[in-house]
Amino acid sequence: MDRLEQYRNIVKQVLQHYYTLYKRMPDADTTMVCDPTSDQYQVIQTGWDAQQRRIYTTLHLSLKNGKIYIHSDPTExxxxxxxxxxxxxxxxxxxxxxxxxxxxxxxFAQA
Incomplete structure (x- = not known):
């Protein structure tokens, strides 16, 4: 297995862990999006807060130039x-x- 494929698998495995945690949250629908073609990986939550629609990208990672980019990470x-x-x-x-x-x-890497 080449390094890029290994990184894809690890990113999916790590996101799966957080997806499992976040999908337990009440009043939110949680979705895990893995697109190996564009190498974009996200956990997204949607729901309603009173009368307002809430769409929140909980986690967003991507692979580019042999590196893993963490775009959004609110985890402790x-x-x-x-x-x-x-x-x-x-x-x-x-x-x-x-x-x-x-x-x-x-x-960590600069970019």
Whole structure:
């Protein structure tokens, strides 16, 4: 198995864990979206808050240039830590939700 396919499988496995946690939340429909063609992976929640529709991208990761980009991560422990636990090196993880100025001071990939 090549590295890209390995990363796809790990990202799906990590998202599956969070999807299972989030789908237990009342008053929200939770969906996991995995598109290996565009390499976009998301957990999305939809529902109603009083009279207003709520659509929230809980987690959003993508694969680009051999790296995993984390676009959105509101988890307490951090999706990056889960990826590291699965063997992904920090140098292959981009914390896209952080500004480039902060990213350059971390141990993670710049982009």
């Amino acid at each position: 422990e951090g999706v990056a830590n889960a990826l590291i636990g699965e063997g992904i090196p920090k140098t292959d993880i981009v914390l896209e939700y952080q500004t480039p100025t902060f990213r350059k001071h971390s141990e």
